[in-house]
Amino acid sequence: MKYAYVPISQRKPLRWPNGKRLAVMITTNLEYWDAVKDTPKPFYPGGPGIVGGDLPGNVYDNPNWTWREYGQRVGVWRMFDIFDQFGVPSTCTMNAKMGLERRAVIDAALKRGCRSWRTITCRPSFLPTIRSTRTRSAK
Numbered sequence: 001m002k003y004a005y006v007p008i009s010q011r012k013p014l015r016w017p018n019g020k021r022l023a024v025m026i027t028t029n030l031e032y033w034d035a036v037k038d039t040p041k042p043f044y045p046g047g048p049g050i051v052g053g054d055l056p057g058n059v060y061d062n063p064n065w066t067w068r069e070y071g072q073r074v075g076v077w078r079m080f081d082i083f084d085q086f087g088v089p090s091t092c093t094m095n096a097k098m099g100l101e102r103r104a105v106i107d108a109a110l111k112r113g114c115r116s117w118r119t120i121t122c123r124p125s126f127l128p129t130i131r132s133t134r135t136r137s138a139k
Contacts, residue, residue: 028079028109030094032072032101035065072102080108090114 016023036058037043043057044064055061083090092114099106 026083026088026090028076028090028092028114030072030076030092030098030102030105030109031068032095032098033068034097036060072105076105077108080112083112 039057041057042054044061082088090109090112092109094106
Protein backbone atom coordinates (compact mmCIF):
# COMPACT_ATOMS: atom_id res chain seq x y z
CA MET A 1 0.00 0.00 0.00
CA LYS A 2 1.34 3.43 -0.92
CA TYR A 3 0.43 6.50 1.10
CA ALA A 4 1.95 9.91 1.64
CA TYR A 5 4.65 10.41 4.24
CA VAL A 6 3.42 12.57 7.10
CA PRO A 7 5.49 13.03 10.27
CA ILE A 8 3.61 12.19 13.45
CA SER A 9 3.78 15.82 14.61
CA GLN A 10 1.79 16.86 11.51
CA ARG A 11 -0.58 13.92 11.32
CA LYS A 12 -4.32 14.24 11.78
CA PRO A 13 -5.92 11.96 14.39
CA LEU A 14 -6.57 8.45 13.17
CA ARG A 15 -10.26 7.66 12.83
CA TRP A 16 -11.47 4.08 12.97
CA PRO A 17 -14.70 2.99 11.23
CA ASN A 18 -17.93 3.71 13.11
CA GLY A 19 -16.10 6.03 15.52
CA LYS A 20 -14.46 3.13 17.35
CA ARG A 21 -11.45 4.00 19.49
CA LEU A 22 -9.62 0.69 19.40
CA ALA A 23 -8.75 -1.87 16.75
CA VAL A 24 -7.57 -5.38 17.63
CA MET A 25 -6.08 -7.92 15.27
CA ILE A 26 -5.72 -11.50 16.51
CA THR A 27 -2.99 -13.46 14.80
CA THR A 28 -2.71 -17.18 15.43
CA ASN A 29 0.94 -18.18 15.10
CA LEU A 30 1.33 -21.73 13.78
CA GLU A 31 4.82 -23.23 13.78
CA TYR A 32 6.23 -26.73 13.48
CA TRP A 33 9.78 -27.55 14.55
CA ASP A 34 11.65 -30.84 14.44
CA ALA A 35 12.20 -32.42 17.85
CA VAL A 36 15.93 -32.84 17.24
CA LYS A 37 18.47 -31.55 14.75
CA ASP A 38 21.60 -33.35 13.64
CA THR A 39 24.02 -30.99 15.37
CA PRO A 40 25.88 -30.80 18.67
CA LYS A 41 25.07 -27.04 18.81
CA PRO A 42 22.14 -26.01 21.03
CA PHE A 43 18.79 -26.25 19.24
CA TYR A 44 15.47 -25.21 20.68
CA PRO A 45 12.43 -26.42 18.74
CA GLY A 46 10.49 -23.20 18.34
CA GLY A 47 12.30 -21.08 20.90
CA PRO A 48 14.37 -21.13 24.09
CA GLY A 49 14.08 -24.08 26.43
CA ILE A 50 11.65 -23.84 29.32
CA VAL A 51 13.75 -25.71 31.88
CA GLY A 52 17.03 -23.87 31.30
CA GLY A 53 20.40 -25.12 30.19
CA ASP A 54 21.72 -25.80 26.72
CA LEU A 55 21.09 -29.23 25.24
CA PRO A 56 22.82 -30.30 22.05
CA GLY A 57 20.51 -30.30 19.04
CA ASN A 58 20.77 -34.06 18.69
CA VAL A 59 19.39 -34.64 22.22
CA TYR A 60 15.60 -34.77 22.57
CA ASP A 61 14.30 -32.05 24.90
CA ASN A 62 10.98 -33.52 26.08
CA PRO A 63 9.67 -30.59 28.18
CA ASN A 64 10.45 -28.08 25.44
CA TRP A 65 8.99 -30.27 22.70
CA THR A 66 5.79 -31.33 24.47
CA TRP A 67 4.58 -27.90 25.52
CA ARG A 68 4.71 -26.88 21.85
CA GLU A 69 3.04 -30.10 20.74
CA TYR A 70 0.20 -29.43 23.16
CA GLY A 71 -0.54 -26.21 21.30
CA GLN A 72 -1.06 -28.00 17.97
CA ARG A 73 -2.85 -31.04 19.34
CA VAL A 74 -5.13 -29.29 21.87
CA GLY A 75 -4.57 -25.56 22.36
CA VAL A 76 -5.20 -24.27 18.85
CA TRP A 77 -8.41 -26.31 18.60
CA ARG A 78 -9.68 -24.72 21.80
CA MET A 79 -8.82 -21.30 20.40
CA PHE A 80 -10.67 -22.08 17.16
CA ASP A 81 -13.74 -23.15 19.18
CA ILE A 82 -13.69 -19.88 21.12
CA PHE A 83 -13.21 -17.83 17.95
CA ASP A 84 -16.18 -19.67 16.39
CA GLN A 85 -18.36 -19.24 19.49
CA PHE A 86 -17.84 -15.48 19.65
CA GLY A 87 -17.44 -14.77 15.91
CA VAL A 88 -13.87 -13.54 16.31
CA PRO A 89 -11.93 -13.27 13.04
CA SER A 90 -8.25 -14.23 13.11
CA THR A 91 -5.31 -13.96 10.79
CA CYS A 92 -2.49 -16.51 10.75
CA THR A 93 1.24 -16.76 10.55
CA MET A 94 2.99 -20.07 9.97
CA ASN A 95 6.36 -21.46 9.17
CA ALA A 96 6.62 -23.52 5.99
CA LYS A 97 7.06 -26.84 7.76
CA MET A 98 3.69 -26.38 9.47
CA GLY A 99 2.02 -26.77 6.09
CA LEU A 100 3.78 -30.08 5.58
CA GLU A 101 3.46 -31.57 9.06
CA ARG A 102 0.17 -30.25 10.45
CA ARG A 103 -2.11 -29.87 7.45
CA ALA A 104 -5.27 -30.43 9.53
CA VAL A 105 -4.55 -27.25 11.51
CA ILE A 106 -4.01 -25.26 8.31
CA ASP A 107 -7.25 -26.62 6.81
CA ALA A 108 -9.15 -25.71 10.00
CA ALA A 109 -7.76 -22.18 9.89
CA LEU A 110 -8.82 -21.85 6.25
CA LYS A 111 -12.29 -23.16 7.09
CA ARG A 112 -12.64 -20.43 9.71
CA GLY A 113 -11.76 -17.70 7.24
CA CYS A 114 -8.09 -17.21 8.06
CA ARG A 115 -7.12 -15.42 4.86
CA SER A 116 -4.19 -13.20 5.80
CA TRP A 117 -1.20 -15.52 5.74
CA ARG A 118 2.41 -14.67 6.39
CA THR A 119 4.80 -17.54 5.80
CA ILE A 120 8.09 -17.50 7.65
CA THR A 121 11.18 -19.71 7.62
CA CYS A 122 10.89 -20.71 3.98
CA ARG A 123 13.19 -23.19 2.29
CA PRO A 124 12.95 -24.03 -1.45
CA SER A 125 11.74 -27.59 -0.77
CA PHE A 126 8.62 -26.17 0.93
CA LEU A 127 7.58 -23.84 -1.91
CA PRO A 128 5.02 -26.19 -3.54
CA THR A 129 3.16 -26.53 -0.22
CA ILE A 130 3.28 -22.79 0.41
CA ARG A 131 1.97 -22.03 -3.08
CA SER A 132 -0.83 -24.55 -2.58
CA THR A 133 -1.79 -22.98 0.76
CA ARG A 134 -1.73 -19.45 -0.63
CA THR A 135 -3.81 -20.46 -3.65
CA ARG A 136 -6.40 -22.09 -1.39
CA SER A 137 -6.39 -19.16 1.02
CA ALA A 138 -7.07 -16.65 -1.77
CA LYS A 139 -10.44 -18.28 -2.60
